[in-house]
Amino acid sequence: DTGVSQNPRHKITKRGQNVTFRCDPISEHNRLYWYRQTLGQGPEFLTYFQNEAQLEKSRLLSDRFSAERPKGSFSTLEIQRTEQGDSAMYLCASSSDRDQETQYFGPGTRLLVL
Amino acid sequence: KQEVTQIPAALSVPEGENLVLNCSFTDSAIYNLQWFRQDPGKGLTSLLLIQSSQREQTSGRLNASLDKSSGRSTLYIAASQPGDSATYLCAVNYNNNDMRFGAGTRLTVKP
Numbered sequence: 001d002t003g004v005s006q007n008p009r010h011k012i013t014k015r016g017q018n019v020t021f022r023c024d025p026i027s028e029h030n031r032l033y034w035y036r037q038t039l040g041q042g043p044e045f046l047t048y049f050q051n052e053a054q055l056e057k058s059r060l061l062s063d064r065f066s067a068e069r070p071k072g073s074f075s076t077l078e079i080q081r082t083e084q085g086d087s088a089m090y091l092c093a094s095s096s097d098r099d100q101e102t103q104y105f106g107p108g109t110r111l112l113v114l
Numbered sequence: 115k116q117e118v119t120q121i122p123a124a125l126s127v128p129e130g131e132n133l134v135l136n137c138s139f140t141d142s143a144i145y146n147l148q149w150f151r152q153d154p155g156k157g158l159t160s161l162l163l164i165q166s167s168q169r170e171q172t173s174g175r176l177n178a179s180l181d182k183s184s185g186r187s188t189l190y191i192a193a194s195q196p197g198d199s200a201t202y203l204c205a206v207n208y209n210n211n212d213m214r215f216g217a218g219t220r221l222t223v224k225p
Contacts, residue, residue: 004157042118042203042215043158056212091157101146101207105157 002026004106006092012112013082020078021109025094032075033103034067035091036060043091049075082113116141118206120216127194128224135189135219137204142182149178149189150203152218158203162189194223 005024013019025032030051035043046065048056051072061067064082069075079086089110093103117140127133137147146165150158162171162178164187170179177190191198201218208214 041217042205044215045213093158101163102160103213105150105159107157108155110155 004092004094004104006090006106006109008109009107010110010112012114014114015082015084017082018078018080019082019111020076021090021092021111022074022076023092023094023106024074025092026096026104027073029094029096029104030072031095031097031100032069033093033095034075034077035093037089037091037108038087046077079111082111084113087111087113116206116208116214118204118214118216120202120204120219122219123217124220124222126222126224129194129196131194131223132190132192133194133221135191135202135204135221137187137189137216139185139187139206139214141206141208142185143208144182145207145209147178147180147187148205148207148213149176149187150205152201152203154201161202191221194221196223196225199223 007022032049034046037043045058046061047067049069064080067077089108091108092106095103119138121136148163149161152158164171164180175192180187199222201220203218204216205213
């Protein structure tokens with residue numbers, strides 16, 4: 001069991017650039033979640049997939065953000081035209097239908113926008 | 115508005131002490147409540163999950179209680195150890211997909 005993995009672990013970019021993060025959930029998990037965590041705060045829900053379908057999106061997910069899970073396995077989160085306020089830790093979690101209440105979190109991708 | 119508040123924001127105790135972390139939430143129509151541990155720069159590890167119909171859950175030296183009517187939960191850590199040093203996050207789940215987190219309590223256990 002390799003757990004939830006996220007890549008890259010760290011990303012530094014200049015304002016206005018696009019960035020893409022990847023999340024690989026636990027293999028048999030069909031539910032996948034993205035969260036954003038700023039310094040000193042708890043994670044905030046961004047979006048949720050069940051298999052390849054994106055079922056919920058937070059209002060925090062502006063039109064510069066897009067998430068995909070094309071084959072119901074790994075997911076990508078893209079941020080276009082990054083702003084300094086996008087600097088945060090982006091966390092991915094997955095769960096199974098059988099135990100959907102228990103979300104397993106990845107180590108996160110820390111983004112710094114200069 | 116569904117808000118989750120954790121008090122204190124930071125706590126420092128000597129090794130061996132018993133301690134209590136507090137979590138309060140404004141909307142009592144919860145699905146379940148979880149306590150997580152987060153080490154610096156790392157993801158979250160689930161510690162305890164309490165269903166809305168339950169009053170408490172125990173795992174080793176950890177005990178979590180839930181009082182839904184008053185909108186409160188506590189995490190009790192017995193005989194604290196330096197390895198318990200981490201940030202502890204309370205998360206309230208409202209519809210099984212909408213989990214609201216508190217800002218966390220940063221715990222330091224001094225040897």
